Amino acid sequence: MGIKSFLASRKKQQKFTDDVPIKVSDYMSRKLITFKSEDLIEKVIDSLIKHRISGGPVVNDKHELIGIISEGDCIKQISESRYHNLPMENNTVGKCMITTVDTIDGNLNIFDAANKFLESRHRRFPIVENGKLVGQISQKDILKAARALKGHTWK
Template sequence: MGIKSFQGARKQQQNTTEVNAFKVSDFMSRDLITFKPEQSVDEVIESLIKNKISGGPVVNSKNELVGIISEGDCLKDISESRYHNLPMEQHTVETRMVKNVETIDGNMNVFDAANKFLQSRIRRFPIVENGKLVGQISQKDILKAALQLKGQNWK
């Protein structure tokens, strides 16, 4: 008597190269609102409100990423200024921005990027190529990618 296999018929493997073709660079925002280190925190607050964004990359004159500033950084500035009874006008982006910025590779597939978002709890990642800021991917961008993928692959 031969050995019988109790393993059922295997499902056809999805074409993973199709899925992997969905790269971060295909879904990242390229038209970014950026800030300069010498700008005032007041200017940042006005821009965040006007543009309905929660933060943005900080670049130098060569468009090199030097930091990131968020609503939270601005709130901290307001809180400390009030606590110490100091005027806010003199505070610059450079004094409030996060300088050690984690970036993401534009060639990474969107599923790996989704995992990176979950592990880091960061809301946005800048994308840098050859030292220059070229884009930014947000959690919302990944959700948009997932909807597109769902229409093509998840049946």
């Protein structure tokens, strides 16, 4: 009588190779809705609603990242305008945007990027190359990447 193993045969585990997309640049959005510092907040609000986005990068004429404007920044302007009984038509992105912007490297592993999202509580990270905005990765993009990589070994 021999020994019987009750373990099922193991599938050979796949390893990530160069053809398996696991970098931020593989999943980032490249066609972005961007804003200029001189844009009016009302225009930003209309754009956020129209495009169903929660914020976007602010760039200068050279397409260099200079800030981020979000729904929260817009809501703050609405609230302050109402509280101080001031018109909103002169509020510009430049007065409301956040200018200290965290970015992510496009070559970063998608799972390391997921950890950055968890640590920072940001909804999006811009990707800058040679000083120019080239894309943006969002939490939803991370979910899409995880779903696409389903079935691969995540080591």
